Amino acid sequence: MVVADGVIDFGTGLDEAGQMATIKDVAARAGVSPATVSRALSGVSYVSPGIDARIRKAVADLDYTPNRLASNLRRQSSMTIGLLISDVKNPFFAAVARAVEDLATQHGYSTVLCNSDDDLVKERRYLDVLLSERVAGLIVTPADEHASSIAAAVEASVPVVCVDRRIVDADADTVLVDNIGGVGHAVDMLVNGGCSRIAIVVGREQTTTATERVTGYRDGLRRHSIPVDEALIVHSDVRGGDTTALYDDAEGRLGAVIRDENPDAVIITNGPLIPGSLAAITRSGRTVGTDIAVIAFDELALSEYVGLTTITQPTDDIAGQAVRLLLERMAGDAGPSREIVFRPKLVERASSVLTARP
């Protein structure tokens, strides 16, 4: 409430005894029953205008805020959605987290953040907590396509939407990007630019994201009748959030491949792998965009500055659709599960064109 010219009184909602007002206090002050107050405030059923006004006045007078804990227990559901992702430090997931949180808030839900590091044990533990908190819904990037713990959540009939990755054990709504097409497009661009020994740096195998991106790579090469050389497929199996480990791993493995296999292009299949991969290229004495072409999945803050060609995912749209699907399920939609696939955008910059062609 505004007290005087711009001064806002942020009351504490406490009475003289330091107690929060309850629905009973409001009811007493408005001369009605707690049930009526509940109905008036939740809007579930009609309350006559006079009574309604009295209730609102009492609410204002007492600075009443409903106690969510009580409401939660009674309804056996909290107004929260669980967001279980691999790691918020990954800019892709950060963008998703941001968009999910914004939309959840707009619909009255809080967002509980969980970072699984793609660790099935952690994932399971988070899910346990989330379920025991009776979250209204779940947005998850499964650590493994056979993510049995997520299947359990689905069976416990908590609405679940998978983002970025699929699961095969249960059917859940899924929102992701056309990984095969995205990488395929990158392969096309590189081949058309004259590259023929294209290496690819891939994250953990257990996610559908990683496997699909490799499939896109194989399919792409096949389309151009270029044989797949398994030695050019660089697997990093570092898990989750350890930036340094990821960096070192990508640098080491790709560095070796560059030395031994002499690729003329590299596709980096996710954001966290980019720094180490670029370092590997530099330390091998190559120059990105001059004697080795590079295309990377995901956008980093400085991708544009360094002229890195990227396959960019529409994070806002992905999160938007995920929340929309989740809200529909939470509203009781029991239809068959849906999958929404976005086409990633190839943002062409200097790194994907070789200037030092012979």
Place this chain on the structure above:
Amino acid sequence: MVVADGVIDFGTGLDEAGQMATIKDVAARAGVSPATVSRALSGVSYVSPGIDARIRKAVADLDYTPNRLASNLRRQSSMTIGLLISDVKNPFFAAVARAVEDLATQHGYSTVLCNSDDDLVKERRYLDVLLSERVAGLIVTPADEHASSIAAAVEASVPVVCVDRRIVDADADTVLVDNIGGVGHAVDMLVNGGCSRIAIVVGREQTTTATERVTGYRDGLRRHSIPVDEALIVHSDVRGGDTTALYDDAEGRLGAVIRDENPDAVIITNGPLIPGSLAAITRSGRTVGTDIAVIAFDELALSEYVGLTTITQPTDDIAGQAVRLLLERMAGDAGPSREIVFRPKLVERASSVLTARP
């Protein structure tokens, strides 16, 4: 429970009727009272070994998980901490969020994520929700040093720890970095490298972070007897998470200053301002590290790759201390408020040394 060679049964915890087991069910099965079950599981008071074993067996048999909603209501507190930051898309905050969430989880707390965009109205709304959810504690980056809504939380005696920024209206524990010293160090390095017209790009004025960093700049110049030229201080007042707006704003404003004032160095005072600032430099026809030196606060994924000298904050330590202080307060510590200041680390790379000195 492991059923057979590696197969794990993730039971749903439902009985034949599809109902979750309650503490009463466990009590009945173990032949004790619900209170004893509660005590055994929470460990608050001694329970004789035999009974304890029976209880644990019953818990396992029924696949019982305590209902947190009930526990929350009874205790008038949820096992949740509120994390109210400006924007998770900012890598600094993402790193803090990650570390906070990890530690919170280790101590049995869930983390609710809120992005305020440094908007006082949003901040207030989030705080209202968080308080009505009876969070056990709050970790906040106040949008404004006169953040009355946070003061209200402090008065409602919810433990609060401020991170990255101070508030002046209330006393709350605070964990941050020595901004003045950090920027001062950067100024020293630039001046010692021969720069004398040092521009600085600063974020919103209302946060203590921004003002302190400018103070560090002024103090630094004064130490070297270089007069402060106000025209070299570039203020961006874009708020919160709009990456594009920040980019454009920083680029436009710094671009103008480079054209008009011909600085030989730029200090960029936070991560989100870096891309636009670097773009401004490039588009003005200058080259970072050749004819214009650059030092930037905060680390980005590609800072090392582009050779950007940075003033790096120890995000894990910051978050670690914030959580530690918060846990102490939640445990009832009512001592005077504390402030923990970390020294940022100057990571010297190519951008801060001018190679094209006459």
Place this chain on the structure above:
DNA sequence: TTGAAAGCGCTAACAC
């Protein structure tokens, strides 16, 4: 349209 009453599942006094 409104009220009375029950109860969500747990925990904390207080007894024994």
Place this chain on the structure above:
DNA sequence: GTGTTAGCGCTTTCAA
């Protein structure tokens, strides 16, 4: 050391 009892604050039957 364990049981009994009461009640956290709300929502939702059910009845009037």
